Amino acid sequence: MNDAQSRASETSFPRSACPVTNTLDIIGDKWTLLVIRDLLLGKHLYGEMMQSPEGIASNILSNRLQRLEQAGLIVKRPYQSNPVRYEYHLTAKGQDLQPVLQAIVAWARRHVPGVVVFPEVKQDERNEDG
Amino acid sequence: MNDAQSRASETSFPRSACPVTNTLDIIGDKWTLLVIRDLLLGKHLYGEMMQSPEGIASNILSNRLQRLEQAGLIVKRPYQSNPVRYEYHLTAKGQDLQPVLQAIVAWARRHVPGVVVFPEVKQDERNEDG
DNA sequence: CTACTCGCTTGCATATTGCAAGTTATTGTC
DNA sequence: GACAATAACTTGCAATATGCAAGCGAGTAG
Numbered sequence: 001m002n003d004a005q006s007r008a009s010e011t012s013f014p015r016s017a018c019p020v021t022n023t024l025d026i027i028g029d030k031w032t033l034l035v036i037r038d039l040l041l042g043k044h045l046y047g048e049m050m051q052s053p054e055g056i057a058s059n060i061l062s063n064r065l066q067r068l069e070q071a072g073l074i075v076k077r078p079y080q081s082n083p084v085r086y087e088y089h090l091t092a093k094g095q096d097l098q099p100v101l102q103a104i105v106a107w108a109r110r111h112v113p114g115v116v117v118f119p120e121v122k123q124d125e126r127n128e129d130g
Numbered sequence: 131m132n133d134a135q136s137r138a139s140e141t142s143f144p145r146s147a148c149p150v151t152n153t154l155d156i157i158g159d160k161w162t163l164l165v166i167r168d169l170l171l172g173k174h175l176y177g178e179m180m181q182s183p184e185g186i187a188s189n190i191l192s193n194r195l196q197r198l199e200q201a202g203l204i205v206k207r208p209y210q211s212n213p214v215r216y217e218y219h220l221t222a223k224g225q226d227l228q229p230v231l232q233a234i235v236a237w238a239r240r241h242v243p244g245v246v247v248f249p250e251v252k253q254d255e256r257n258e259d260g
Numbered sequence: 261c262t263a264c265t266c267g268c269t270t271g272c273a274t275a276t277t278g279c280a281a282g283t284t285a286t287t288g289t290c
Numbered sequence: 291g292a293c294a295a296t297a298a299c300t301t302g303c304a305a306t307a308t309g310c311a312a313g314c315g316a317g318t319a320g
Contacts, residue, residue, distance in 0.1 A: 045267090046266075046267050047265090047266060050267090058267080058269085059268085059269070059270080061268090062267085062268060062269075083266085083267085085266070085267070086267085
């Protein structure tokens with residue numbers, strides 16, 4: 001075990017007690033924040049998210065929805081039976097990532113030429129506790 | 131080519147014109163923002179970043195520094211010769227990610243119990259154009 | 261019956277990550 | 291002057307994650 005790792009293991013966190021690190025352990029990849037973006041934009045069904053322009057693979061979407069549910073950022077609830085099908089909603093914890101998304105959008109508008117911002121985020125979403 | 135992909139290819143962007151997507155294509159992984167965090171905290175040398183508590187692997191650090199330089203978020207400049215060694219500094223483009231980091235820290239303080247925020251970010255860094 | 265849709269799951273090839281050891285150039289120690 | 295140490299990487303390789311396409315179960319529509 002090296003110095004950096006032994007320092008990290010002094011805490012109960014997998015990598016370190018840093019807030020950035022622990023947030024990245026949840027949202028630190030190329031797809032998770034796009035799922036959250038879609039949910040903030042009012043998409044709640046698997047098929048709706050599949051249709052987003054990035055073309056997420058179905059196994060990746062499935063995996064990210066599971067991880068987000070486990071992390072308490074979204075809840076999954078049935079919207080029909082026979083066959084039972086689910087819709088996904090952000091919890092308060094998930095919705096609180098909106099400022100992160102907004103900061104990212106602000107950065108991209110300044111520094112990545114040609115990006116097109118999606119329609120305004122809905123403000124009428126209901127909070128769910130997860 | 132599916133619907134989502136054909137829609138994406140209507141633009142010159144690899145995945146879509148969404149600002150979130152294009153930012154994630156630069157910083158969307160578990161390590162890149164930690165490197166930027168270290169640079170904001172005043173670490174400028176390879177060895178200093180290696181000592182951060184997360185224990186980044188040396189090949190990953192090397193790779194991320196290269197990618198960040200290519201993306202224009204950092205500049206590499208020699209601080210000695212024989213042997214030549216480099217220090218890394220954020221450009222204005224890189225420093226502008228600070229609000230994203232701050233939003234992440236704010237989220238983690240609200241939602242991830244036990245995290246410990248690092249010392250204040252230095253405000254006396256020089257901007258470099260890259 | 262047959263075709264079709266939705267919401268996934270599975271198989272498999274490829275790409276990325278993580279760990280450890282090696283390399284290069286130079287300094288400091290005996 | 292030989293030898294250990296240091297900084298900044300690079301390389302090799304096993305383990306993990308991703309991307310693509312096809313398959314599947316439970317219905318509905320014609």
